Amino acid sequence: MSTATVATTDGAAPAAARRPSRLGWNLLGLLVFLVAGFPLYWMLNTAFKPAKDAIDPDPSLLPTGITFDNFDRALNIADFWGPVGRSLIVSLSVVLVGIVVGTLAALAISRFAFRGRKIVIVGILAVQMVPLVAMIIPVFLLLNDLGQYDRLTGLIITYLTFVLPFTVWTLRGFIVNIPRELEEAAMVDGCSRTGAFIRVVFPLLAPGMVATSVYAFIQAWNEYLYALMLLSQKNQTATVWLGNFTTKHGTEYAPMMAGATMMAVPIVVLFLLVQRKMAAGLTAGAVKG
Amino acid sequence: MSAADTTTPAKVPPPRQAPPPAPKRPGGKRTSGGAATPWLLLAPCLLVLVLVMGYPLLRLVTLSFQKFGQSQLWGFQPAESVGFDNFTDVLGDDEFWTVVVRTIVFAGGAVVLTMVIGMLIALLLQKVSGWLKTLINIVLVASWGMPVIVATTVFKWLFDSDYGVFNALLSKLPGVDMIGHNWFASGPQGLAVIMLLVVWGAVPFVVITLSAGLTQVPKELEEAARLDGAGAWGVFRFVTLPILKPIIVMLTTLSVIWDMGVFPQVFVMRNGHPEAEFQVLNTYSYDRAFVVNDYAQGSAIALLTVLLLLGVVAVYMRQMLKIGEVE
Numbered sequence: 289m290s291t292a293t294v295a296t297t298d299g300a301a302p303a304a305a306r307r308p309s310r311l312g313w314n315l316l317g318l319l320v321f322l323v324a325g326f327p328l329y330w331m332l333n334t335a336f337k338p339a340k341d342a343i344d345p346d347p348s349l350l351p352t353g354i355t356f357d358n359f360d361r362a363l364n365i366a367d368f369w370g371p372v373g374r375s376l377i378v379s380l381s382v383v384l385v386g387i388v389v390g391t392l393a394a395l396a397i398s399r400f401a402f403r404g405r406k407i408v409i410v411g412i413l414a415v416q417m418v419p420l421v422a423m424i425i426p427v428f429l430l431l432n433d434l435g436q437y438d439r440l441t442g443l444i445i446t447y448l449t450f451v452l453p454f455t456v457w458t459l460r461g462f463i464v465n466i467p468r469e470l471e472e473a474a475m476v477d478g479c480s481r482t483g484a485f486i487r488v489v490f491p492l493l494a495p496g497m498v499a500t501s502v503y504a505f506i507q508a509w510n511e512y513l514y515a516l517m518l519l520s521q522k523n524q525t526a527t528v529w530l531g532n533f534t535t536k537h538g539t540e541y542a543p544m545m546a547g548a549t550m551m552a553v554p555i556v557v558l559f560l561l562v563q564r565k566m567a568a569g570l571t572a573g574a575v576k577g
Numbered sequence: 578m579s580a581a582d583t584t585t586p587a588k589v590p591p592p593r594q595a596p597p598p599a600p601k602r603p604g605g606k607r608t609s610g611g612a613a614t615p616w617l618l619l620a621p622c623l624l625v626l627v628l629v630m631g632y633p634l635l636r637l638v639t640l641s642f643q644k645f646g647q648s649q650l651w652g653f654q655p656a657e658s659v660g661f662d663n664f665t666d667v668l669g670d671d672e673f674w675t676v677v678v679r680t681i682v683f684a685g686g687a688v689v690l691t692m693v694i695g696m697l698i699a700l701l702l703q704k705v706s707g708w709l710k711t712l713i714n715i716v717l718v719a720s721w722g723m724p725v726i727v728a729t730t731v732f733k734w735l736f737d738s739d740y741g742v743f744n745a746l747l748s749k750l751p752g753v754d755m756i757g758h759n760w761f762a763s764g765p766q767g768l769a770v771i772m773l774l775v776v777w778g779a780v781p782f783v784v785i786t787l788s789a790g791l792t793q794v795p796k797e798l799e800e801a802a803r804l805d806g807a808g809a810w811g812v813f814r815f816v817t818l819p820i821l822k823p824i825i826v827m828l829t830t831l832s833v834i835w836d837m838g839v840f841p842q843v844f845v846m847r848n849g850h851p852e853a854e855f856q857v858l859n860t861y862s863y864d865r866a867f868v869v870n871d872y873a874q875g876s877a878i879a880l881l882t883v884l885l886l887l888g889v890v891a892v893y894m895r896q897m898l899k900i901g902e903v904e
Contacts, residue, residue, distance in 0.1 A: 309704075310704070310705075310706070313701060313704035313705050314705050314706055314709055316701060316705075317701055317702070317704075317705035317706075317709045317710075317713060318709065320698055320701065320713055321709065321712050321713050321716055324713070324716045324717060324720060324777070324780075324781075325716040325719075325720070327720065327728065327731050327732065327735060327777065328716070328719055328720060328723070328731075330731065330734070330735060330742055331727075331731045331734075334734065342740065343739075343740045344740070345739065345740060345745065345756055346745055347740070347742050347745055349742075385625075388621075389621045389622045389625060390622065392618040392619070392621060392622065393618060393619050393621070393622035393623075395618055396614075396615040396616070396618035396619045397615075397619070400614065400615035400618075402612065402615045402616070405615070406898075408619060408623075409898070410894065410898070411626075412622075412626075413894050413897055413898075414890070414894065415626055415630050417834060417886070417890045417893070417894070418630070418634065418883065419834075419837075419838040419859065419879075419882065419883065419886070420838070420840075421838060421840045421859040421862065421863065421879065422637065422859075422862070422879035422880070422882060422883055423630075423633050423634070423637070423879075424863070424866075425637065425640065425862075425866045425872055425875050425876050425879065426632075426633035426634070426636035426637045426640060426876070427633050429636065429640075429650070429872065430632065430633055430636065432650070445628075445629050446629065448625055448629055449626075449629050449630050452622060452625060452626060453626070456622060481614075506722065509724070510724040510725060510726065512725065512726050512841045512845070513840055513841060513844075517867070527724065527726045530726055530727065530730055531845070531849075534848055539733075539737075541734050541737065541740065544730060544734070545730075545731070545734060548727045548730050548731060551724060551726075551727050552722075552723050552724060552727040555722055555723075555724055556719045556722040556723060558722070559718065559719075559721065559722025560715070560718055560719065560722065563718045563721070563722070563785075
């Protein structure tokens with residue numbers, strides 16, 4: 289490839305020493321690629337494998353033929369679309385509430401100077417640090433008392449505890465990257481503060497809001513413990529659904545991998561789409577500190 | 578609390594970063610609006626957080642000082658205060674201390690592995706060809722995005738004793754026969770597999786964040802160090818590392834918080850009933866509350882876990898605030 293040109297532009301090391309080492313680095317990189325990607329590959333490989341090849345003690349590393357039987361089995365082992373529908377309702381509601389409430393709060397802590405601002409920021413950060421598992425006992429008892437056990441609304445409210453602080457903090461990161469002067473210019477030109485936000489800040493913030501929403505959606509979609517504890521078997525969500533493949537008679541691995549594929553692929557695709565944007569928002573200014 | 582604050586009149590000192598007053602607008606209206614608006618904007622968020630977070634947190638604390646079991650859950654008996662009994666019970670229990678040590682060893686191992694592997698891969702990404710870098714990035718982001726439950730399920734399958742591909746691959750090595758080896762028969766081996774799962778899931782975030790940081794290390798500084806006779810290690814140690822320090826502190830503290838908090842990985846890997854040898858603090862607290870039905874002791878353990886993490890959290894928050902102030 290362009291090793292030679294890279295080496296010469298790099299300047300510091302002699303080109304001759306560079307060429308073989310680039311090959312070595314690439315081989316090492318290939319190893320990283322294979323090891324990191326193997327679990328994903330094996331999930332897909334098993335999902336599309338004929339069931340009898342999946343229980344081969346000496347499995348072939350390459351695909352042995354493509355079948356959709358495992359997906360068929362996965363869809364029939366327990367109701368699939370019910371849990372998916374419930375997961376969608378929960379995640380979308382959480383995102384909707386989270387993003388509206390979160391944007392307002394993010395605006396407050398990034399665009400206004402007021403007494404107590406620092407305390408609010410510390411509070412929001414601190415809340416993010418409380419482990420979910422520590423909260424499950426009181427939340428369970430609380431929802432039990434309120435008659436919200438086994439209700440989706442209870443789960444939605446509970447999910448806000450981790451989605452909301454995250455949303456506020458991330459959106460704050462996006463907002464501080466929008467130059468304040470733009471808003472001020474709009475206000476000089478006669479816009480009200482709200483008008484300046486809607487006409488100037490909002491369009492610039494929209495991509496960040498989309499990325500944050502998708503990310504929050506993924507978090508809510510992936511949550512397991514609360515979904516397991518706060519909903520009964522008949523109201524289970526998608527993550528809990530994946531447990532249906534293990535019974536006391538053993539685990540049906542090939543259909544389980546098909547189920548895993550159905551759950552993971554949409555999420556991974558969504559994640560691939562927004563990750564770059566999120567990483568930029570999360571690390572902006574980090575080095576300067 | 579927020580309601581009271583929204584009504585405070587405009588006796589606030591001049592705002593630190595107040596935008597210059599717009600010449601066309603009367604100044605009085607702006608300042609009075611300026612004091613109340615942030616609180617109005619914050620009100621819904623604070624309200625939700627106080628309701629869904631503040632109350633349960635308070636309950637967690639009160640619960641840990643009460644006697645609260647099955648009969649209190651069903652309302653047959655009122656919950657009565659028992660002072661520090663739950664804490665003395667928990668702290669006097671040898672099993673608790675075993676779990677604490679196990680959790681710390683597990684989380685410590687996972688954090689060190691995550692950070693070292695993450696750093697090595699991030700540095701490697703600077704050396705490999707562009708196409709390979711893209712490939713590795715796609716795989717990393719894809720595994721990062723994998724739902725934890727799915728990843729756990731996949732690892733369970735990889736390490737299955739009879740048909741798992743890992744045993745099959747190991748057995749290909751001369752003189753090794755691992756077919757039928759049950760990785761989960763012993764606690765340490767099983768936890769090592771779970772640690773691998775945690776590290777596999779955590780490395781991508783570290784690599785991607787560090788890679789972004791590495792692009793911001795000024796080339797001139799590295800060059801200057803090299804001219805002054807620093808080797809590759811010297812450049813890394815004295816140029817790259819100090820510049821990346823804020824990111825590394827942030828990532829390490831986050832990893833500690835996350836790895837001390839593993840729950841689904843252990844829980845699902847052991848089919849919802851982790852054996853005594855697999856208990857970490859979170860599963861232990863869950864076990865006490867929902868299996869033994871001693872909600873009070875479960876809360877006490879959860880509270881102790883939070884206290885254990887407080888120091889790490891403080892470091893993380895300081896770092897985040899420092900980053901947050903650079904605007």
